[in-house]
Amino acid sequence: MDSGSVAWMLMASALVLFMTPGLAFFYGGLVRGKNVVSTVMYSFVSMGVVSVVWVLWGYSLAFGEGGSFIGNFDYLGFKGVSSTGTDIHGAGTPDMAVAIFQMMFAIITPALITGAIAERFKFTTYLVFLVAWVTFVYVPIAHWVWAGDGWLFELGALDFAGGTVVHINAGIAAVVAAWLVGKRRGVDRGVEPHNVPFVILGAGILWFGWFGFNAGSGLASDGLAISAFLVTNTAAAMALVVWIVLGHIHTGKMSGVGAATGAVAGLVAITPASGFVGPMGAIAIGFGAGVLTFYAVRIRHKIGFDDALEVMAVHGIGGIWGAIATGIFAVGGIGLVNGDAKVLGYNVVAVLATITYSFIVTFVILKILDVIPGLGLRATREAEDAGLDVSLHGERAYVGDGAD
Numbered sequence: 001m002d003s004g005s006v007a008w009m010l011m012a013s014a015l016v017l018f019m020t021p022g023l024a025f026f027y028g029g030l031v032r033g034k035n036v037v038s039t040v041m042y043s044f045v046s047m048g049v050v051s052v053v054w055v056l057w058g059y060s061l062a063f064g065e066g067g068s069f070i071g072n073f074d075y076l077g078f079k080g081v082s083s084t085g086t087d088i089h090g091a092g093t094p095d096m097a098v099a100i101f102q103m104m105f106a107i108i109t110p111a112l113i114t115g116a117i118a119e120r121f122k123f124t125t126y127l128v129f130l131v132a133w134v135t136f137v138y139v140p141i142a143h144w145v146w147a148g149d150g151w152l153f154e155l156g157a158l159d160f161a162g163g164t165v166v167h168i169n170a171g172i173a174a175v176v177a178a179w180l181v182g183k184r185r186g187v188d189r190g191v192e193p194h195n196v197p198f199v200i201l202g203a204g205i206l207w208f209g210w211f212g213f214n215a216g217s218g219l220a221s222d223g224l225a226i227s228a229f230l231v232t233n234t235a236a237a238m239a240l241v242v243w244i245v246l247g248h249i250h251t252g253k254m255s256g257v258g259a260a261t262g263a264v265a266g267l268v269a270i271t272p273a274s275g276f277v278g279p280m281g282a283i284a285i286g287f288g289a290g291v292l293t294f295y296a297v298r299i300r301h302k303i304g305f306d307d308a309l310e311v312m313a314v315h316g317i318g319g320i321w322g323a324i325a326t327g328i329f330a331v332g333g334i335g336l337v338n339g340d341a342k343v344l345g346y347n348v349v350a351v352l353a354t355i356t357y358s359f360i361v362t363f364v365i366l367k368i369l370d371v372i373p374g375l376g377l378r379a380t381r382e383a384e385d386a387g388l389d390v391s392l393h394g395e396r397a398y399v400g401d402g403a404d
Contacts, residue, residue: 001084002092008221009097015212016104020047020111022209026202026260027115028397029195030309034387035119036194036397042114042126046107049130054103058134062102062142063088068151070140075099090148091219098219102142105213109138109166115309116174119184120384123392125375132365137173137358141165145350157350158330158343160228161217163272163322164354171316172358174307180366181377183306185384196256203260207236210267214274228274232267235286239266242290250298258294261314265293268318272347273326281329281337288325289318323347 024043031039050058057076064071075081081088081096088095110133114121144150145159152164159165184191193199214232218224243262244254269289270282277285296313307313327344328336334343370377383391390396 001094002220005093005220005222006097008225009093009101009216009219012212012216013097013101013104015209016101016216017047017107017209019104019206019209019213020044020108022202022205023108023111024202025198026206026264027118027309029198029200029202030115030193030257031118032191032387033194033398034389034396036389037393037395038123038388039114039118041123041393042118042121043108043111045127046111046130049127050107050110050134051103053131053134054099054106058106058139059099059102061135061139062106063099063147065147065149066143068144068149068154070143071147089219093219101216101219102146105162105166106134106138106142109162109170110134110173112166112170112311112315113174113177115311116178116307117181118308119388120378121177121181122376122379123388125369125377128375129365129369132369133173133362136365137361138165138169141169141354141357144353152346152350152353155346155349156343157346158276158326158334159272159323159347159350160275160326161214161271163268163319163326164350167268167271167315167319168323168351168354169358171312171314171319172355173362174311175316176359176362177366178305178307178311180363180370183304184308185381187306187308193257199257199260203263207233207263207267210236210271214271218275224275227278231274231277231279231282232270234279234282235270235289236263236266238283238286239263239269239290239293242287243294246290246294261297261310262290262294265289265314265318268315269322269325271319272322273329276326276330276332276334278331281325281331281335284329285322285325288321292321293318320351323351 020043024040028036028040060075061071064074066072081099083096084094089098142165144152145165215225215229240259240263243258247255247258266286266289269285293314296317297310327347334340336344369375
C-alpha cells in the first residue's frame with residue numbers, strides 16, 4: 001500500500017466533498033434573497049442523504065460485478081470493502097479509499113440538478129427524489145462507465161472524472177425537472193442574482209475542489225495527477241477569459257457572474273478529458289466550452305425555458321463538449337488529432353446513452369413523485385410568493401438586527 005497515494009486520495013475526497021458547499025454558495029447567490037436557505041439546503045442535505053444511500057447500497061450497485069448494466073449486492077453496507085486491500089478496483093489505493101472518493105461524486109451530482117428547479121420545488125419531495133435518482137439513474141450510469149464490467153467501459157469510452165456520469169447526467173435530468181415543475185412565478189419581469197460575491201466565492205470553492213475531482217481520479221499520487229491538475233486549471237482559466245470577453249462584446253460589461261460561470265463551464269468540459277489531454281488540448285477545450293456555454297445561456301434566455309441557474313447550458317452542454325473533445329484531443333495516439341477516431345465514436349455512444357437513459361428514468365421518477373399523495377413536485381403559490389425559506393424551512397437568510 002502506497003501511503004502517499006492513500007493520503008492524496010483522502011485529501012482528494014475531502015476536496016470533492018467541499019465542492020458541494022461551494023455549489024451551495026454558487027447557486028445561493030444566484031437566486032432571490034427569499035430563497036437562499038432553500039437553495040443552499042438542496043446541496044447540503046445531499047451530503048447526508050446520499051452518503052447513507054452510498055454506504056447502504058449505492059456503492060455495491062455501482063461497482064459490484066453484476067453485469068454490464070448494474071452491479072450486485074455483494075458490498076451492501078460496505079461489507080467486504082477493505083481499508084487495506086485492492087481486490088475490487090485493482091488500483092494501488094485501498095478499495096475503501098476509492099469507495100469514499102466515489103461517494104463524493106454521487107453526493108454532488110443530484111445537487112447540480114437543483115439549479116434548474118430552484119425557488120419552486122418542494123423540499124420533502126426532493127428528499128425522496130435524492131434516494132430514487134441516485135439509485136436508479138446515477139448508480140447504473142456510474143456502473144456503465146467506471147465499473148470493470150460496465151458496457152461503456154468495455155466498449156472503450158473514456159470518461160476520466162465524470163463528464164457523462166456527473167455532468168451530462170445532471171444536465172439532462174435538470175431539463176426534465178425544469179420542464180415538469182414549470183416556470184417560476186414572477187420571472188418574466190427579470191430575476192437578478194441577490195449576492196454576486198456569493199456566486200464568485202462559490203465558483204472559487206468549486207475550482208479549488210475540482211483539483212481533487214480530476215487529479216484524484218487517477219487514484220494515485222503520481223505524474224498523471226500532476227498533469228490532470230494542470231489541465232484542469234488551464235481549461236477553467238481559458239473558459240473564464242472567453243466568457244468575460246464575449247460578455248464585453250455583447251454588453252460592454254465584464255460580469256462577475258459571467259466570469260464565475262465561465263470558470264465552472266471550463267471545469268465541467270475538462271472533467272472527462274483531464275487524464276487524457278495535454279495543456280494545449282486543455283486550452284482548446286476551455287475555449288470551446290466558453291463559446292458553447294456562453295451562447296447556450298443566451299439561447300436559453302431567448303426561448304424562455306426556466307432552467308433557473310443554467311444547469312443544462314453549463315453542465316449538459318459543457319459535459320457533451322468535453323466528452324466529444326476527449327475523443328478529439330486525447331494524446332497517446334488515441335485521439336482524432338492523432339488520426340484515431342475510435343474513442344471519439346465510443347464517446348458519442350456514451351453521450352447518447354447517458355442522455356437517453358437519464359431523460360427517460362428521471363421523467364418516470366418525477367412523474368411518480370408528482371402523483372403520490374403528500375408529495376407533488378411544486379410548492380404552493382403562497383409558499384413561492386412568500387419565499388421557500390420562510391414557507392418550507394421557517395428561517396430567513398438575512399435578518400435586519402436579529403430582533404425582528
